Amino acid sequence: MKIIGTGRANPAVVVTNSMLEQFLDTSDEWIRERTGMAERRVISSEKLEDLAAEASLKAIEDAGLTPADIDYIICSNVVNEYATPGLSCIVQGIIGATCACIDVNAACSGFIYALDMADDRLKSGKAKNILVLAAEEPSRMVDWKDRSVCVLFGDGAGAVVVTEGEGMIGSRLTTVSKTDCLHYFRTLEPTPYITKEEEGKPMYMNGREVFKTAVLSSSRDIKTLLDAAGLKPEDIKYYVLHQANMRIIEAICNHLGLDMSHFPHNVDRYGNTSSASVPILLDELNREGKLQKGDKLVFSAFGAGFTTGACIIEWTK
Numbered sequence: 001m002k003i004i005g006t007g008r009a010n011p012a013v014v015v016t017n018s019m020l021e022q023f024l025d026t027s028d029e030w031i032r033e034r035t036g037m038a039e040r041r042v043i044s045s046e047k048l049e050d051l052a053a054e055a056s057l058k059a060i061e062d063a064g065l066t067p068a069d070i071d072y073i074i075c076s077n078v079v080n081e082y083a084t085p086g087l088s089c090i091v092q093g094i095i096g097a098t099c100a101c102i103d104v105n106a107a108c109s110g111f112i113y114a115l116d117m118a119d120d121r122l123k124s125g126k127a128k129n130i131l132v133l134a135a136e137e138p139s140r141m142v143d144w145k146d147r148s149v150c151v152l153f154g155d156g157a158g159a160v161v162v163t164e165g166e167g168m169i170g171s172r173l174t175t176v177s178k179t180d181c182l183h184y185f186r187t188l189e190p191t192p193y194i195t196k197e198e199e200g201k202p203m204y205m206n207g208r209e210v211f212k213t214a215v216l217s218s219s220r221d222i223k224t225l226l227d228a229a230g231l232k233p234e235d236i237k238y239y240v241l242h243q244a245n246m247r248i249i250e251a252i253c254n255h256l257g258l259d260m261s262h263f264p265h266n267v268d269r270y271g272n273t274s275s276a277s278v279p280i281l282l283d284e285l286n287r288e289g290k291l292q293k294g295d296k297l298v299f300s301a302f303g304a305g306f307t308t309g310a311c312i313i314e315w316t317k
């Protein structure tokens with residue numbers, strides 16, 4: 001597998017920390033110090049599928065292809081307005097592709113799970129050009145009265161197009177069933193046979209527990225992959241990490257004994273966009289001309305499940 005195109009799309013509405021101060025018992029200082037976030041983009045009049053389609057079309061154009069050339073779409077998504085059909089199917093229609101489509105939900109690690117699936121599909125010879133997309137609206141999962149959670153998230157979409165090539169150096173996926181520290185319940189339709197009251201609950205997160213688990217698991221995944229590939233931490237040009245919290249990114253940087261020049265970030269501008277955060281950051285690096293052929297990149301993410309995903313990529317574009 002190799003990446004041949006990237007794209008992203010973010011909602012128009014910018015929510016700054018001082019805007020949150022107007023309806024929450026919080027402060028710009030607290031949010032910046034604890035998370036590194038200054039603002040986030042939040043869906044208002046847009047639909048997630050339109051952002052997803054915009055990111056996809058940009059990635060396809062960057063790859064020098066048209067939607068007709070795409071022969072499989074994998075979309076990482078946790079929540080959108082439709083429980084079914086999958087978001088990938090809706091995006092397929094908007095962009096005018098005709099291929100098979102599938103959604104995956106591995107929470108914030110979903111983009112890396114989707115990339116890993118794309119790698120396997122290319123290896124099996126079942127597809128040639130795959131659109132790997134992550135589109136998320138966590139702003140619709142949180143209680144906007146809960147200051148400990150709602151300040152952390154933003155919405156957005158990121159996409160890549162991959163084809164056959166030698167760009168995937170290694171990948172590692174892990175899952176430990178652990179629903180107590182991070183989950184979100186939706187209501188389902190009542191039936192004559194269900195006696196319990198249906199009750200939706202906004203996202204619950206034990207922030208401290210997630211913080212510790214995230215730092216340890218991401219550092220472990222990255223070290224395991226580097227060792228397997230015979231690489232040293234400094235051989236990696238950029239660590240494109242899940243943008244959940246600046247302090248988590250700094251802690252992983254310390255674990256690896258590197259300086260922050262290897263850790264590009266945009267969590268200050270977008271907040272945590274769940275599985276879309278890695279492809280959004282990758283697209284920024286690509287479009288800013290910061291990636292050169294032969295650069296080695298690490299992607300690493302963690303999320304509800306508890307899932308983790310990491311991979312080492314060689315930039316071949």
Ligand code: ACO
Nearest residue numbers: 026027030034108147148151207208210211244245303304
């Ligand atoms: N503004 C002001 N005060 C706040 C806010 C807020 N927005 N939120 C919490 N506080 C208060 C708490 O009530 C608490 O007050 P108390 O001491 O009087 O009880 C105090 O700040 C400290 O709270 P902690 O939770 O201990 O703060 P911490 O330093 O752990 O930071 C944070 C909280 C930012 C959530 C941190 O734990 C974190 O980033 N965790 C990881 C979160 C994460 O990565 N989530 C996503 C993972 S997976 C996915 O992407 C879905």
